[in-house]
Amino acid sequence: MRLLRRLGGFLLLCGLLPLAQAELLELRRAQVSTVVAGDLLEGETSLPYNWDRQHGGQSGAAVFEIPLQLLQPPAEPYAVYFSRVGNRAEIWLNGILLSRFGDLNRPNREDYAKAPQYVLIPAQLLQRDNLFRIIVHADGGRRGGLSSMLVGPEVEVREHYHSVYRWLVNGSIAVSVFSLVVGVIALLLWVTQVESAPGARPRRVGLYLSAGIAEMCWMLRLSDTALTDPPLAWPWWGVLQTLAYAGWFCGSALFCHYVAGWHRHASMRWVRGVVWALMLTAAPAAWLAYTRHNDAYLTGWYGFATFLFIAYAAVYFWGSLRRPTTEHVLVAAAGVFNVLVGFRDWLVIRASSNFSEISWMRYSSVLFGLALGYIVITRFREASAQARDLMDNMAAKVQEKERALAASYQQLEQLAREQERAAERTRILRDMHDGVGSHISAAIRQLQSGKASSDDLLQTLRDSLDQLKLSIDAMNLPPGDLTTLLANLRYRLEPRFKASDIALAWDVDLLPPLARLDGKAMRQLQFMVFEALSNVLQHAQASELRIELRACPGGGARLRVIDNGRGFDPERVQRKGLASLRERAAAIGVVLELSSEPGRTVVEILIV
Template sequence: MLARLGALLSLWLAVLVTGAAGMGAASAEPLQAADGSIELRHGTITTSVDGITRTGPIELSYHWDRQHRGRPGLASFDLPFTLAAAPATPWGIFIPRVGNVFEVQLNGALLQVYGDMSVGNDADYAKAPIYVPVPGHLLTAGENHLQIRLRADSARRAGLSRVVVGPATPVRTELFESAYAWRFTGSVLLTAFSLIVGSIALALWLTQVDTGAVGRQRRDGIYFWAALAEFCWAVRVADGVIAEPPLPWVPWGVLMAACYAGWAASAMMFCYHLAGWARNPRLQWLRWPLAVVVAGTVVASALALHREQPVWLTGWLAVEIVIIGVFVGGFVVATVRNPSTERMLVAIAALVTVAFGMRDWLVIRLSDAYGETTWVRYSSIFFGIALLLIVLRRFHAVSTQARGWVAALAERVAQRERELALTYAELEQVARDQARTHERERILRDMHDGVGSHISSAIRQLQSGQTSSEELLRTLRDSLDQLKLSIDSIHLPPGDVGALLAALRYRLEPRLMAAGIEFEWAVEEVEPVQLLDAHAMRQLQFLLFEAISNVLQHAQASVLRIEADMQGDTVRLRVIDNGRGFDASQVPRALWERAGAIGARLAVESRPGRTVVQLAFG
């Protein structure tokens, strides 16, 4: 089976070489088509190479590097043709390939100049087909002479293909525009396609990051090599539309050769990852021949261009094709053993590309044919499509898997949220129960500390037998007032000092009147105090009650005034009486402790006729 395939391949290559080399072996006379156009194939040529000038007959096409072993020089082609009558319509000249720089003359008149004939290794106009319009008056009945003078640079595919002259409409629309679309427009489209595929692959490589088991972030190499292959090929194909390179010829030529090799090596690295060889430590050595392909191409192209000997690059390209061919053969075998749609696509594209690369090497580098276009330029699109399909398929698979993970994670998060909601509800219930328990404990504690202590005092007073009924009644009234205030405190909003004062007035004003004390109320609207929670409100209530109770019991006052106002952001409360006063340095300890507990600033001033207990918040 392999022997038959080898024989068929050899026959196919032989046909390619024979067909390319045999072009132009027909009649020696200009060939005139039915539309009146004439194909010019014969004439005379004058060449100047290394100071030696020669003149002789020529049969087009003329491949400069094959004829002069890559040496640069000048050439002048004289291509005669005969017309039965002077044409009445405009004519045109179609040249599929000519270069590197040249000028076109007809019957001694200069028609067009492409580049500077006096400067070598500069522009290169052999990359695109040429159309030169011909004014009708320049053509005469009888013999006419088309002269094409060119300057040929080494290893830049200089020369002249067969030339067609004829009526402008068929020559331009049927010949030139078709060739231009394939070579120039096709190069632009291929460049754009490669840039798009490369950008997609690069974006995926940058964004698709996998965190391994050890916590290291890892990107999929298959995307990187796909991007690098397409970017290298985009630069290489773009050269087909750049007549004047931005770099000098030698660096530019080396760069183009390196991009060609970089494309081939990157595409093979794509296959390397696709076949799963990257995960096999025993196959790691396969990367080194591909590195040799790139390095060898750079060296060989530099030698070929610097020494003006294209044979260096021609020979190395043969080695490169063998290396790539062996690699592709191994990939095909691996694909047959473990087939998949992705691998089959790439294997077919790789086989076609290698076959076209061999054809290009034989036709472009070895045969005398000139004017041929590389086939790899167009076969690479199949490889690009295969890369794009695989990249998109893999991205779709990863996205599907990621969506599955996201859905599973969302379900787990929802389950956790439901569990947390239940737990939170349970905690809220426990918190409410605890709050009620704490509130009960606080009320009991307040009753014990306030009401209980007053009742205990009343009991001791009765037991002593030395207390008057008036003192005992005052103690019991204090106990009752404090009990009422404790009950009121349950419903007080946190921080609402105004409501607290109103409750205090409601409970104590009747007692003050009964004691013959005039009560003055000077309470303005005040802002809520944020730091006063329920417990602090109770402490403030005790503090104010104790201050008022002291007035009732000890001050012998006739007027009690309560004030509340705002000074900026500060809430200020005052309990003022006109009693006998006391030593302000001996303020009851309970007042200081309660004031400190609620974050209030306590100030006390006292003299006969005026005692002020002030609290400030904020």
């Protein structure tokens, strides 16, 4: 039942069915007084009253007096329905203001003539003889005026009003939202999708752009029905609406050309030329029609565009029959249907004086929008499938390369480990040669000379043993941990300090590891400290040894070895141990400072 009511409302809206409610009265006779350009005209008229046809598209005002006779005053509320009233209007009944549509003192702004209007009449205001007084202010070229009035019980009038409103306003909003969704999807695809051909640079897909422009323009065109107070004043808003209409069918034509694959032909240049010509002439035609109060400019432009697209639709439909594809036939059928509906709208609304008719294009465009959306989504799915295949192929190639790289990395890692082991063996051999080997060689020379005492020989052998132990300890030193390094040296050498009657003062802070000291630097630093301690044992004749470790304020550490021995002159005394200290300090980038005098010798290592 609801479906039948909606169908009946749509047919009534289109003028295909007479009024079904017997109690509703249609008022057509009126007395009218008009003021146009300061001239007052009075007389009788028959509604509907098409302002633009009556006054050549000029602005003005009119007062309509319409009698309503009833057999007896009703006990229930009445209502009055206008299919078109305005552009702005006041509705009076028996001297009482019932409703006001817009501000009569603001021309070229609000427009209430685009949608049906409904006014409630309280029962106590109705008499046997009643008089409606309708004050209308109309803007030139805006299809203002007054339709016939439908008066009757409030329930029946309201039902009729809602039926028409749903089809005209809500239907337009629904179609505009649909166009917005399709347009946004198409534009997003145009931004994100790129097509490439062999030997040509990549470019964006024009099919998506033309579809997006067409649907966004149509959304703007249909949204006008719901905007009683548009953002631009008239006639600028009318010019924008004409441009939106031109953008819709020009974008649709380009879309059809892309769907058929004709964009690669020479005809595409001519189609683009015609499209640009229509777009560039749309605004001047609308401006001339609205400012010169001559609708012939816009009617002629609409007529030229309509017949041009009728010819294009015929050629396109014939092409779809010669080489049929699903997309081509679908677009051709929707396009031909819309072109025929557009011709009907031009003939009924533009070329004739029919005032109450509405455009059917707002409904028929849904078919073209559905076809457009279907093709856009289908093309996107095909492109996505191709992209997935390409990505799968690329992924397979990447995996193959990754496996090859992994094998190469494994070989390099194995080679690096072998090089590391070789370097470690080389270091151990060098340390043994420079440390243990040199001390054993010295012990052999001492024995061969026969001049060395047993104490000297014992000292040399002990140094050799300490060197060997430290070489082994160096393999497990934590990187950057100076506290552990010094503790290890103390563990190895403290018995020798006690045997030599040297008191050890331990003043070492617990410091966090220093990141700049790797394993190699730690080994060099270990031998530097060992060399300094060995010099104290062999040459200083000291009774007290002090080891200090402090953190530096700006980062790093300061390590000091201090003894109270006899001292020496660092500039004059040239010992192999001192030269080794300087070489190792330079190798790891630390600062070595030596100061010595009788009773105090300081070896300071600054690590920054």
